Amino acid sequence: MKKKKVVLTFPPSSVEDPIIYHLISDHGLKVNILRAAIDPGKLGRMVVELTGEESRLSGGTAYLERQGIGIEPLAGEIRHLEDQCTSCTACVPVCPTGALDVNRETWMVSYDADRCVVCLSCVDVCPYRAIVSHF
């Protein structure tokens, strides 16, 4: 089993297609929707975690590509600007997954993209604008 977090971009034409249904039923993937911004008639964006065998993952990815859906790795959706960050820790208690965490020896705050679910809770909490979201 492999896990893959990706950002899907839906062209306005496919926003109303049951894409996720096909991923699950036709390609046997587990789909965990972490975040979605989809308006009919507009470009849609969705952060999903896909889980399945390697072959099923590539089959699902190929299907998405055929539908004209953009697939990008999650990295970069949320960016922690280290030189702007003061390691104040204001964001730490609002992060539900521990993606933003503080080392209580050095008191430096770090961001772990693998644990981020793009909930965006941290973005407005950081007073130094050290967290930017491209979502």
Add this chain to the structure above:
Amino acid sequence: MARTIEEINEKIRAGSVVVFTAEEIIEVVREKGIKRASREVDVVTTGTFSPMCSSGAFINLRQEQQKMKFGGGYATLNDVPAYAGLAAADIYLGATALPEGDPRNNNGRPGRFRYGGAHVIEELAQGKKVLLNAGGYGTDCYPKKRREQMIGFEDMNEAFLFNPRNCYQNYNVAVNLSDKPIYTYMGKLKPRLGNANYCSAGQLSPLLNDPMYRTIGIGTRIFFCGTEGYVVWNGTQHNPDVPRLANGTPTAGAGTLALIGNLKDMDPKWLRAVSFTGYGVSLSVAVGLPIPILDEEMMRFVSISDAELKAPVIDYGVFYPTGEGKPKLAEVTYEELKSGTIEVNGKKVPTGSFSSYAKAKEVAGYLKSLITDGKFFMTQAVQPLPGPNHK
């Protein structure tokens, strides 16, 4: 044992001064005891880096060939209004001032407050130019009525920070007992005790290391945003009379400092504009205060650790804004706050801080190196700050 400021400065000159930060000294005292540590150590450095809203800059603008009287007129810098009710060419720009109707700030509730006085001050410190827009009513001696130009430090005779209230000695821990999220100067507080925010460097905090103001007073030289600054007065709302623990430290916000320093010499690294969603703009400043170890009592004060410092937990949902309800929900130590969770009303509440302990360590460490390198000398206060039970 007793030691004078002159003796310490002599040792700084000779390169033999012994300095520790207020964090390091805790371990030193644990090992050696108060007596021996106070014999061996001359200075302990403190530090803090945190939003301090009561900050602002006095700016004196160079006149053009035809002069204009700012006083009684108006002035904005990048659309942020400055106070112009002073002499012909002096203005004061407050950190929290906001441009009128700016979409970066009031884009619906909760506003994002992306730009204000603090951002202008930050840009000036970064060496950038900002747009001055000013007007006066015109007099025989100051005939010009409008001025619009890009200005930077080179267009100012003076630019200094004058902060009426910085360095709060201890502060509230903010929580929210209500049922809806609230946006405060202590950050976003989730409903029903969802999180707790504090704002102090605790054991590294300047005034918590000289809790009775024995060495700090008017005229004390400090590290201020990358340059030297001075304590000019007690800060506004200075309140030395709050209840204290047996070790002398106050159990709530108590003393404050009014600070001054040359903005033109400040390092933008230590002067940062901040935006509090739903609340407003503020300025984060760095302050390092060196504490001379005059005697054993001073050593006892600086060796107080996070475990022996307490802060009050206050409900910002109802009590803080309206004065109704329970004034204090709990008292917690900084050790508990820094562990990541505190207990309030039987619930485990995750904590976050607005004061950066990492930066406080950096400030205290840097000030220590300045002193050991013979680049920073201690001062004798001209006048002590009002202490507990002063008349």
